[in-house]
Amino acid sequence: MDIVGKTIGYYSFNTITKVKIKKAMKEYSIVIPNSIYTKYKSMLAIYGLSFLNEVVNYYNNDLALTASICTSLPLNEKTEKKICFHLEHYFFRLIACWDYTFIALNEFLHTELISSKDIKQKIIEENFFVSIPVKKEGGYIEILRFPVSEEEKKEVEKKLKKELTVLTPVNLKVAINKKYEMTDHIRQIFELYNNEDAIQQAKTIRNSIVHSDSLTKKFSFEVSDLFKGQVISSKTISDTRNKIDLIFSSMEILKRAITLLKEMIILDLFPNRIENQLKEYYLHLIKCEKCNEENIIMADFVETLDHNPVCLHCNSENTKLIEKVKVSEPFYEQILMKFIEDTLEYYDQELEGIIVNE
Ligand SMILES: [Zn+2]
Structure with a gap:
């Protein structure tokens, strides 16, 4: 077979392998959220959701496909080169998917780092x-x-x-620390990226593919124990086996990180600004017995009243307290701003009424 035919053959799979790939892909997938799971959600959560969905789609489709090809093909001398070809794609995409996860976190938190050097230059x-x-x-x-x-x-x-900082995991962590309190979710995402051995190995493999060794080459650069310098070492099938073995754990670790980000967004677990760390924000859901509309009002305000809060839609005092809920700082502020606007509008109308009556 000529070289073109042989290379195109990297993309042909027999029926058994195709079935295996399909099954493996299903096992990797993350459930895509259609919407935010709480009704007490800030605009930032809604904004973050579109970035999250892009990351989940990339993980479920592009990355999971490449991972499944590598683990579904039987490894032997005939298939090794073909597997190595797809393994390279796997390690590229794995690290890219981590980058996209951090971009989504950056956008959700409005940390304002620039997504790449090219965009900074532009x-x-x-x-x-x-x-x-x-x-x-x-x-x-x-x-x-x-x-x-x-x-x-x-x-x-x-x-x-000087002002524009390009997003890297290190820069992002520094920027988050400056602006927000460190929550368990954010801490765990960075710990998974920085401390898990499988991810460290994957980063090293990906960097060596970019800078020196293709996985499809017959040899690689190593460091000699004896001469303490660079030597050329021929690859064995067990090197490839070790790389394939990294797939399952690295996919699981990334899945945990994306799931943490997903929880932050769909439950609106937005961190407090650093100056308000440890502060808790509560709102009250109130239902009007007269017009049936639901109102959301700051709980600390409701607690200062000696009567039930007035309905913001019809001004009736016949309201019922439904539930008190803990919410994120941005959502509390969103409700507070709305409450101030409505109150000012209400007093403006009252004032107008007085002026007209006079
Ligand atoms: Zn009402």
Whole structure:
């Protein structure tokens, strides 16, 4: 068989292997959340959900497929090269999926790190121009761009290079620590990434594929015990076996990390800002007996009243306390802002009424 036919053969599988791949993929999959599981959810949780779903889809489809191919093919001298070809993809995708998990965490927490060096460079270059929207005939808006002076360019570049931080797991942890309290969920995600042996081995394999050794090569670079220098060592089938053995544990560890992120988002377990760490936020769900509308009001406010809170929809005092719930800081603030707006509006209307009556 010619080389092209042989390489394309990497993608052909017999029926038994196909069945095995399908079965293995099912075992890896993470359940995709359709929505947030709590009705007490902040806008940040809703925003985080779309990023989470992308990560889960990548894990369930792209990564699980590659993992399942590697573990479903029988390993022998004939299949080894084919398995190594897919193993390389597995280690690339595994580390990429970890990166996407951290990007989703960064977006959910609004930590404001930049997702890649390329985007950082593009942001810097975009700031070399001043953009001015101009209204044209027919009402459409044209954006005119004017370059800034060379001197300003240098200043912008210097400032933004310092200000914009590219996302890496280390930078993300530092940024989260500066802004938020460390919750069990966040701590565990980083521990899984940094402390689990299978992930450390996977990172090393992935880096050596990128920089020096393809897994499909017949030899690899090693360090000699005797000469304390670099030597070339031929690969054995047991090297490949060891790499395949890493798949199950590395998939499980990543699944645990994504599941932790999933819990944070669908249960809105958003960390408090660092200045409010350990503070707990409670809201009261209230039902109006007159108009049947449900209201959510800050529990500490309800507790200062000597009567049931007034319905925010119909102003009736005939309300019933349904439940008191612990919520995230952003959701509490969201409800507080809404409550202040509604109250101001209510007093504005009352005031208008008084003025009219006078
Ligand atoms: Zn009402």
